[in-house]
Amino acid sequence: MSAAPSRPVCILGLGLIGGSLLRRLSDTGGPAFGYNRSAGTVEAAVADGYDASTDLSAVLERARNDDAIVVLATPFTALEPMITSVRDLAPDCLLTDVVSVKEQVSDLVRRLHPRARYVGGHPMTGTTESGWPATDPALFEGAMWMVATHDDTVADDWLDVAGIALAAGSYVVPAADDAHDRAAAAISHNPHLTAAVTATVGAGESDLALRLAAGSFRDGTRVAGTAPDLQRAMLEANSVALLNTLSETIDRLITARDALREHGDVAVIVDDGHRARRKYERIAGSPPEPITGVRIGDARWQEELRRQAHLARVWMG
Amino acid sequence: MSAAPSRPVCILGLGLIGGSLLRRLSDTGGPAFGYNRSAGTVEAAVADGYDASTDLSAVLERARNDDAIVVLATPFTALEPMITSVRDLAPDCLLTDVVSVKEQVSDLVRRLHPRARYVGGHPMTGTTESGWPATDPALFEGAMWMVATHDDTVADDWLDVAGIALAAGSYVVPAADDAHDRAAAAISHNPHLTAAVTATVGAGESDLALRLAAGSFRDGTRVAGTAPDLQRAMLEANSVALLNTLSETIDRLITARDALREHGDVAVIVDDGHRARRKYERIAGSPPEPITGVRIGDARWQEELRRQAHLARVWMG
Structure with a gap:
């Protein structure tokens, strides 16, 4: 369940969630790198041995060259310039996010980057602390990680995003944006x-x-x-x-x-x-019951995942 | 702070609070005994080595003979028959309680047992569990224990009740019933x-x-x-x-x-x-600041204790 994702992961925003994800993926061997606008945060991350930079353009060019999965991990109010930068510098990268609402993020992505390959996500975890000093690679262990699952979601992209959640130690909860x-x-x-x-x-x-x-x-x-x-x-x-x-x-x-x-x-x-x-x-x-009997990519797989998730089941890969 | 009270303590009701108090006082050497109407609870307490009985009359006669301090520890709705029994069988014993409201308990005591030597109390602690299996002698450790402090409160009685709180490992918070x-x-x-x-x-x-x-x-x-x-x-x-x-x-x-x-x-x-x-x-x-500069029994000691408690200070003996 904790295997590293198949491709590099590029994390935009290294606060509690983004920073913890950078640490978790890097610690378990997956190539992962991140951007944060604050030099203090980046210095702290680099000092702790992680791959981080304040140069958004350089980070996104690297993501494009590596075909990385890009994770939006800023607060909702800071998303807009991130999405336009992704559109301009890494338009073909698979895009996901870890922001706590899904409909508004989807709307923003559609509006600013209509050609995006986007599959939203949301790990249900956190603490009252924030910023790099609060980051914890174990933050996602056993947590529920919603992965957006709509009728037009592309199977391979969904599997890649779900793979990040599994690599972080979480369970995957497939759901539509509005239900989430x-x-x-x-x-x-x-x-x-x-x-x-x-x-x-x-x-x-x-x-x-x-x-x-x-x-x-x-x-x-x-x-x-x-x-x-x-x-x-x-x-x-x-x-x-x-x-x-x-x-x-x-x-x-x-x-x-x-x-x-x-x-x-x-x-x-x-x-x-x-x-x-x-x-x-x-x-x-009690331990979550797994979603069973559905192969990602089969006809109407999205609908079946959502149906079982509404029975409180999770996807374990 | 954890010395045993000077006199035996008789606890009426051995649920979470009363049972934990029986265990704590007994474990630290103070003579303590209790009553509960449920045979199952009493059997469990006795099996754990504590002094408990389902015979309310016998328990209260013993309290009278030993000049015990009697602690009302049932839910509010079960208090009435306890108070009348205390009035009939142990009328001169110092009486306190650990019930979560103070004005209504005081009213009930005044109405049913007008000659009672009564000083109310309330330890601010608990868990969502209840009954003997949930009891824990450490439940009161570091907790705030309100002790009723009015202008007519008798100094020696107040010290005896506060002594139980201190013996249980709590801090004493002096307050009037309505403020509590x-x-x-x-x-x-x-x-x-x-x-x-x-x-x-x-x-x-x-x-x-x-x-x-x-x-x-x-x-x-x-x-x-x-x-x-x-x-x-x-x-x-x-x-x-x-x-x-x-x-x-x-x-x-x-x-x-x-x-x-x-x-x-x-x-x-x-x-x-x-x-x-x-x-x-x-x-x-932060560690609570102690109430200072007042000796119990001095003129207007009650008012001064209440004043300092409103500054979030506690009495440590």
């Missing part, structure tokens, strides 16, 4: 908002309250500690799906407040939450 | 509601979503896994304070939804949450 973005809103972006408001309400009470805070506050507010600009870039790029989950969150809390005010009880919200959490624990707590 | 309950709503009970709704919204999207769920969902929904009846007993006993924090939570989320819908941005909620989380990390992440 709705899921990400529900299980990642909305939790950032509820963590933020929980932290704010708790800290607003008193320093005594923060002194008394224990596990429920510590864990429930953890992701609110992520750098605000990174949270904004991620959440605002998924605003349509996030508006839906946020509205549902508000509606359910209002129903709970009415029940608490009128009957003094919190049964429904607590019972629903408990059932949901148990279901999550069942899915997350 | 507002704080608990803000940093414990409200986080249970936001965890529950976050879990429900996430699980309602799809099994694909739960498969993709990573750290933000795992940590942000953890306490939703606590047994629903225990959550209800805790939250519903603090309904007034919880209504306030829940309403503030809803108001802030509505403001965030409006900003997201109208301007596509989540800056305010993310920035506020980040600032709040950082403040919490500053307080929780």
Whole structure:
């Protein structure tokens, strides 16, 4: 599962995700090199023994010459100049990304680089830390890595992108962009908002309250500690799906407040939450079941992968 | 800090908190014994070498004869028969509790046992597990243990109750009942509601979503896994304070939804949450500063303890 990808991998952006990927692929023997605009980051990466540069043109020319797979790994808000540079300097390279939304990235790629061979991706992992010092080659171990799987996705390109995920130690979750973005809103972006408001309400009470805070506050507010600009870039790029989950969150809390005010009880919200959490624990707590019986490239392979992924199965190669 | 209390400790209720306290005090040499209505729990405790019984009358007669400190450690909803039994069988014993709300417990004690020598308490610790198998003598290590501190609190009784907290390895946080309950709503009970709704919204999207769920969902929904009846007993006993924090939570989320819908941005909620989380990390992440310059029993000692506790300081004996 951890074999190196068949071709070199060129990573644009060496923050937590891109930097960790450069380290992981390089450490396991795959040729990988990267670009970052910050000289400090590149110096730190080179000092740690990795192949990195601040010269975007040189990096992309090398990618073109090596027929590398190019990975977009900047925050969403910094993607545009990356994509136009890829179009101008390495137009035929297979392109993927590790950005946390898929529809908006796909739209951007289509608009800026319409001839791109693009298969999007998103590793579901991270920490509240950011930047090169936080990078960790084990970050992707056992993580779920969404690989965009549409009816027109090209089999060989999909296999190459999935191969990066497997090489990084992840499981591959095939999904359409919109299904991914709705899921990400529900299980990642909305939790950032509820963590933020929980932290704010708790800290607003008193320093005594923060002194008394224990596990429920510590864990429930953890992701609110992520750098605000990174949270904004991620959440605002998924605003349509996030508006839906946020509205549902508000509606359910209002129903709970009415029940608490009128009957003094919190049964429904607590019972629903408990059932949901148990279901999550069942899915997350057991080894993922593999997608079976489909060969990439067979007729309607994309549809069959998506169908099985909706049953919470993963692709293991 | 871990010396055994000067007198025997009698614990009524041997669930996660009461059972862990029995183990901790017994393990460190203090005479401690307990009652639980479930024969299974008592058998498990006795098999593990602890002094426990299902005979409430016998346990309370022993407490009276030994002048034990009696600790109420059942869920709030089961307190009433415990308090009346204490009144009938061990009326002169110093009484405390480890229940998660303080005003309602104080009211109940005043109503059912008006002559009680009662000093409330609340260790801010727990896990999502419950019952004897989950008990852990280290549960209180480094935790914050609120000890009720009012203008009429008797110095010797306060010292005895604080002594149990110190013997269990905790820091003592002196506070009035209402301040504690507002704080608990803000940093414990409200986080249970936001965890529950976050879990429900996430699980309602799809099994694909739960498969993709990573750290933000795992940590942000953890306490939703606590047994629903225990959550209800805790939250519903603090309904007034919880209504306030829940309403503030809803108001802030509505403001965030409006900003997201109208301007596509989540800056305010993310920035506020980040600032709040950082403040919490500053307080929780450094060793607590001790309350100084006050001797228990001096004029207005209670007021001075409360004042310093509001600066996030703790009492270390």
